[in-house]
Amino acid sequence: MKTRSIIILMGLFFAFSSVKAQSNWEAGMRFGDNIAIDLTIPLGLSPRLHTAIYLDRFGIGGYFDWMFSLSEGPSGLKFYPGVGPEFFFGNNFDFHIAGDFGAEYSFKFPLTVGIDWRPAFVVTNNFNFKSNNWGMFARFRFGKGVKFVKVD
Numbered sequence: 001m002k003t004r005s006i007i008i009l010m011g012l013f014f015a016f017s018s019v020k021a022q023s024n025w026e027a028g029m030r031f032g033d034n035i036a037i038d039l040t041i042p043l044g045l046s047p048r049l050h051t052a053i054y055l056d057r058f059g060i061g062g063y064f065d066w067m068f069s070l071s072e073g074p075s076g077l078k079f080y081p082g083v084g085p086e087f088f089f090g091n092n093f094d095f096h097i098a099g100d101f102g103a104e105y106s107f108k109f110p111l112t113v114g115i116d117w118r119p120a121f122v123v124t125n126n127f128n129f130k131s132n133n134w135g136m137f138a139r140f141r142f143g144k145g146v147k148f149v150k151v152d
Contacts, residue, residue: 032135059088
């Protein structure tokens, strides 16, 4: 399991290393109900692709997040709602349609920390609702990248 995770992380690193310098992607770890390798790739000033590779029960999640901040709040504080699919593999395959709601703070040095919640509708196995996926994360920010701009 550890070897597989390391190989996937290295593959993602090389795949995203060709992204243009202004794209400012982040990579780190998420701890909580599910442990995951957490990656974000901005698609512009506000939307981003947010991916997770779950390690405790091997799976992959991909979320499209819309970023916003408070007009009078700290410049590094951002909030986001998002949505996307999750796939879990192993003895049982599961497919989820999940939300991704969180708050994060980006420091002036290349570190972003935050909390999030990923509730999901489990489409396989009798269509259930799962609300227990809370987590805290820390991500390293690569490059100078796109600066988040507050919209008035």
